[in-house]
Amino acid sequence: MDRFLPLLLGVWQQACRNIRIDASAEAIAAVLARRLPLDHLLIRQLDPARAQLAMLAWTGQHAPPSTAETTSPGVELEPLIAWCGTRQVVRGPAETVTRRLPGLLPAGLCGNILAGGLVLEGQVLGAAILATEQPGRFSQEHEPMLAALLDPLAVAVQNDRLVRELTALREAAEADRAKLLARLGRQDITDPIVGAEGGLREVMHRVELVARADTPVLILGETGSGKEVVARAIHGRSPRASGPFLRVNCGAIPPELADSELFGHERGSFTGAAAQRKGWFERADGGTLFLDEVGELSPAIQVRLLRILQDGTFQRVGGERQLRVDVRVVAATHRDLGAMVGAGQFRADLWYRINVFPIDLPALRERPQDIPAMATSFALRAAARLGLPPRLPTPEDMERLLAYPWPGNVRELAAVIERAAILGNGRALEVPTALGGNAATPAVAASDPATTPARTPAQKSEETRDDTGETLDEVVRRRIEAALADCLGRIEGPFGAARRLGVNPHTLRARMRRLGIDWTRFRPLRP
Known part of the structure; x- marks a missing residue:
């Protein structure tokens, strides 16, 4: 074994120096050629899940220009996987090795073969194949030499796999970031929010107040008003800013998959659960989970959501172990959750839990x-x-x-x-x-004062008056107060002023705050 040490050290150095297999294979082949009659070094990767044996590297003067060749359809890989797991070295003519281990050698490879399985921490990674075009040049003394080299070769394969996975994750993250910015209509995630010093001044003030706390936030606003932008502003100003921010569209989750999507599942917990899967809460651990359209969740999921909000614990579907996460929840909805609670469509206890700090988005x-x-x-x-x-x-x-x-x-x-x-x-x-x-x-746009649309700067001035001499705000105040009087101060529900005026209750409350209208004045006096 001592006589192999210089060769073994050289292979280890090249395996650790070059993290991409194409570079490390060339460098390792050059080291091996000093002691072995080597014309080709082939590194093949096993993917048992896909029943595939892929070519990672093929060095040598007559190597093909591409290493994308994989096993032919129909080749049974179980014997090959079992052989790789034993780390047994096989030696002989290419024809003999092919008969013994079908699928190991690529088409067109001939000569004398010396091959061994690559295993790291009990996981079968693939095989290393040494080939010489002159028959009979590998001898029995070369077998222990290759056996000693299988560990650094396995590390080279593992390094290559990890760097490919990291590259894929980075590319996926960049793609997700580009999609997010496109959806938000922004060039950079740190772009200032348009309107922060204008119509969103009060909203941003409330964002600054609550961001540093870990309090649940409920963002109320109409569809398309920018609730996700506000949720990201809360996350970006919080101590969790360096953690993940994940958005879940609750209305897009099929009810039968909601448990798995939010809380994850164990392998084999249901048909199609081929592997363990982390849910949204686990993936958001240490960060913020934005539950968009939370009013669309089914009653069963509302119960489980309430539990995780109360103590941070949950179980994956099919699991028995209690798991704990540290997640801040920011919820949003365009629906009137208060009315849904009254109608029995949304749990009152969950409503109180997520409505700790509401933000009305105009x-x-x-x-x-x-x-x-x-x-x-x-x-x-x-x-x-x-x-x-x-x-x-x-x-x-x-x-x-x-x-x-x-x-x-x-x-x-x-x-x-x-x-x-x-x-x-x-x-x-x-x-x-x-x-x-x-x-x-x-x-035409001004026909409903309670939902008065945007006007030109001159039109929207409080000093602008209509033909009766009233300002626009005076007209709106009069209409709202009349509706409150007819509805005895009630804002929400089928007999509320919001329904009478045809606006969202949150929109009406925001307008009442701006105009200084006190709804309690219209409640009937108690005897």
Whole structure:
């Protein structure tokens, strides 16, 4: 064994110095050629799950240009896997080795073969094959030499596998980041939030208040109003900012898979559970889990969600062990959870648990001062994404955008601007065409004072008065107070003022706070 030490040391050095198998195989083959009659070094990787034996490296003067060759369909790998696990060295002509171990040698390889299985920490990784084109040049004394070299060769295969996995994870993370930024309409995750100093000033103040605490947060707002952006702002300003932020669309999870998606499952716990899987809560450990559209969860899942919010413990589907996670939950919904609790559609105890610190996110029509900056930002990003010259909205475009009520909120504004950029094809933004028949004139858009849409800067001034001499805020206040009086101060529910005015209760509360309307004045006096 002592006579193998210099060779063994040289192979170990090359295996640890080069983490990619293509580089390490060439360097190891050069070291081996000093002591062995070597023409080719082949490294093959076994993937039992896919029943596949792939070629990782093939060195030598006559090696093929690509190492992508794999086992032919129908080749039985069980005998080959068993042989690799024994770490037994096989030697002989290529024809003899092929008969003994079908599938080990690639097509076209001939001459004398010396091969052994690669095993690391009990896991079969593949096989190392030494080949010489002249028959009979490998002797019996070469067998213990290869047996000693199997460990560094296995480490070289493992290093290559790990670096490939890390590369795949990095690429997947970059792809997810690009998709996220595209969905949020941002160029960078640290971009300032448009409207933070305008219509979202109160929202951002509440974000700053709650971010440093670990308190559950419930973000209330209409669809497309930017709830995920606010949730990420909370995470980014919290002590968990370096941890994961995961978003779960509760409305998109099939009820039968909700348990597995949120809490994970053990292998064999149900048909198709081929491996253990971590759920969203485990993957968010140490970070923030954003439960979007939490009102869509089924009653059964609400029970399990309540438990993990109470003590941080849960069980995977099919598991018996109690697991614990440290996760901050930020939930969001466009639905009226208070009314759902009253109707028995949402658990009251879960409502109290997630509603510790509510944040009302105003609709876009309630913060018209943010529309010009948003439209400009979306226009620049659309131009960059589409490869077009940057074109900004004209004053006439802005007037149309400000007059439109934006039922789809920020998401709709982003879509309209991108559509306008596509239609303009780099010449201009075709905002009128992009809005199409949805563009409302200011007179039509103002028909419902409780849902007053964005106006031009002159129109939205509190000093602007209609034909009766009232300001716009006075008209809105009068309509809301009349509805509260008719509904005896009730805001939510089928007989509430929000239903009477045709608006979301959270939207109505936000408007009442801005106008200083006290709903308790309209409650009947108790005797």
